Amino acid sequence: MNCKKVILELTSYLDGVLDSSMRIDLEEHLARCTDCRIVVDTTRKTIQIFCNSDPVPLPQDVRERLHSALLERFRRNSKTI
């Protein structure tokens, strides 16, 4: 496997959906290619950092306006039935 192929298979490899023979080839390449190892490692960290980041909070005023709008829609809907 060459460096270009590693990049093409990177997403499948990180998602754990690469078939086993391809995964073994890829990992053999990583064992001897520092550049690819860094790319794989930093791409994996990119995903993890976003995954572990603080979720955007739902502000209370935004939530209250949402539920008021829904309540209004429920009421309007029940009148038309």
Place this chain on the structure above:
Amino acid sequence: MVLCQISADGRIPPPLGAPRRLSATDPKPLTSTVVRDDESALVSAAKAGDAAAFEELVNRYERKIFRLTMNITQNREDAEDSMQEAFLKSFTNLDRFQGDSRFYTWLVRIAVNEALMKLRKRRPNQVSLDEPLNDKDGEDSVFREIVDWGPSPEKKFAQTELNEILNSVIGELDPIFRVVFLLRDVEGVSTEETAQILDISVAAVKSRLLRARLKLRQKLNKYFRRSEAQ
């Protein structure tokens, strides 16, 4: 290999003590007899006119939908409008939901469309879900800059600063890539569901996800570069 710790059913548990009020003027929460964990039963009840069941669905997904619309639009007002419109439209059009997909997938599809519409209004010439013709930052550019980050690069920053960096780099990403990355890697939606939501092929999702991940990694290089002391 599981990279993200978001649960498979896409749920974020509400924070302890989170208010369940329906509105400031109507503090009494609706109560449904439907078991909370059963999404399809909640949808069926809501279809039959049980407003409380629909409210349960809203309670379940409002945080995730707001996070998604906020991340797509990068603007609080647009995020709120898109979220509200998505829930109102899903309620109004509930009869059209056939149950071929999860309710959440259907809701996300509506929310993504609403958020992209808002984005198009603000940046009319910049938002397209078509493949860019001249994308020079794809796979070929990966080896232009090889930067080692060290073991825990995010720990170099305080949480607030880190959040600002992540918001900034995701905001720089072309919407075509941003949406795929958000659905797959932040919201934990499957490749197949992402394809369904965006009405594109599974191959296109995979290709865009690869490019999104590589672009974000490249943008983060300047912040997470391993220092001499590491």
